[in-house]
Amino acid sequence: MSRLQFEVELAADEDPKNNIIIIKSITTEDEITYLIPPCFQAAKHHLQLTKLPEFMKIRKTLQRRGNNRRVWINLPSDILALYKDGTGNIMFNDYLLQETTKVTSQPTMxxxxxxxxxxxxxxxxxxxxxxxxxxxxxxxxxxxxxxxxxxxxxxxxxxxxxxxxxxxxxxxxxxxxxxxxxxxxxxxxxxxxxxxxxxxxxxxxxxxxxxxxxxxxxADKSWSSVIYALTFKYFTGSLLEYALKKQRLLLEYNSEIDNRTLTDLIVAGLPAYIRSKLDRQEMMNPTLLFNVLRMHENQNKNFQKTFTERKSSTKPELEFKRKTPCQICNKMGKKNRFHSEDLCWFKEDKNSNDSVKHCKNLMLEIDQFQDTKN
Known part of the structure; x- marks a missing residue:
């Protein structure tokens, strides 16, 4: 049983919407390639070849248009006779195939x-x-x-x-x-x-x-990256993500920093309620710190929730908070004055009115007393 190498490709059919499998060339074991004419390339012209197990694998492999494979296939004597005559010439349907010449590629840059x-x-x-x-x-x-x-x-x-x-x-x-x-x-x-x-x-x-x-x-010769790395603190989000980023920033400006100092600087940027739960004697290197921070992730989320939840103002409350014009000034024709009515200059003094009424009542009582005496 002899074998030949077939170059198979998934190409467009006469109707561009459909794809077909074509066989473009045949290569012998002597590494000589022969081109198949376009009129014989369609798989429908090679029915006996397409029934072989090796060709069935090619059908599963070619998924997109333009994909191609070079596959060696062992051919039985009856199928081999379709592609090779008794003298060793490569052909198909008694049509002798053209041998290709190798073109040496130009050297790349x-x-x-x-x-x-x-x-x-x-x-x-x-x-x-x-x-x-x-x-x-x-x-x-x-x-x-x-x-x-x-x-x-x-x-x-x-x-x-x-x-x-x-x-x-x-x-x-x-x-x-x-x-x-x-x-x-x-x-x-x-x-x-x-x-x-x-x-x-x-x-x-x-x-x-x-x-x-x-x-x-x-090279960065300014102090900005150093100051940013040292002052970088946790604000919100994952504790582990903060610690990893802090470690990267510190190592970028000083790769020779020791583990003890590196761990202390990372902890310094953590919130106080997390920092108070960490034993400094146990935090000997950043890896141990990362393991402990993962344990506090859920607790940190609950803590943030208690402090970040705020009562949202309702629509009536928002309307009440809006500024309203002074009604006293508005009645006097002085519009677009948005101060408090208690501080309005044109507000009448209730104490002065009460004193006037009190004086009038006192005069009436004196007159009545004099009339009864007479």
Whole structure:
């Protein structure tokens, strides 16, 4: 039983709304590929081939239009006779297929860069770069556990240390390898600095020169990040999320801080009612603190609820709180005066009216007394 490799693809039918499976080429075990004419590519012309188990797997694999697979299929003698004659010629329905010629792809920018680096390293009598090991430098961005550098939000010193650690992990020890890999982790704004360094020093330079220039250019020399990290406090939300962010901020400005100090600074930003329940002797490192904070998450939610729930004002109460014009001034034709009626200048004094009435009553009593005496 001989085998052939078929290139199968899910393509559009004559009606663009429908998809069909087509067989585009056949490859022999000698790695020679033969193209199938478009008029014979549809799977309906290869009914015996489509009934084989290997082809049934292809149907399940091709889900979207444009998907293709190259699959080796063991062909029985009766089916093999449809694609190969007795002399070894590849055909289909007595139609001899055209052999394809391999076209060598043009070297990519990364391959050209590797060639330049190899020539430079040979001239400087440095070890050459292993081309098989680093055939495509651009794929390092997927393998490195490292985000692209952003000078607005990233600590330059910490990021550069992480970058050098990843280079060591992937055995990028040569200076030219580190310099060429650095460009893959820079944004557009930092690429100008990289291009300037290339003009000044070229790729064939020492990594220490690039390291010093990088830190001098992007290192944060102000106190803002330090003050923000030290004064960062818990306000609302998850206690654990606060502690993790506080730890990251502290480590960004000082990666050599000890666990005891790091734990104390995290606890200092917690609320007092949580801080009072933590035993300082037991909190020896941030990991122990995180475990304890998870235990207080539910209690913290209940505590916040008791203090954050407020009685919402009803509509009549809101209308009552609105300012109303003074009715005394309004009656006198003085409108749009929104002061209290008790403080109104035009308010009549009740005490003066009572004294007048009292005087009139007193005079009436005196007159009546004199009349009775006479």
């Amino acid at each position: 990364d391959e050209k860069l590797l060639e330049i680096l190899e020539k430079l390293s040979e001239k400087s009598e440095k070890p050459t770069i292993n081309k098989e090991k680093h055939n495509n430098i651009s794929k390092l961005t997927d393998k490195f556990v490292l985000k692209k550098f952003d000078n607005k939000f990233t600590n330059a010193k910490q990021w550069l240390q992480s970058f050098e650690g990843e280079c060591t992990r992937f055995d990028l020890t040569a200076d030219t390898e580190k310099i060429s890999a650095l460009r893959l982790f820079l944004n557009d704004s930092e690429s100008d600095w990289y291009e300037s360094m290339l003009i000044k020093h070229s790729l064939n330079s020492q990594w220490e020169i690039w390291q010093i220039s990088f830190l001098d250019t992007f």
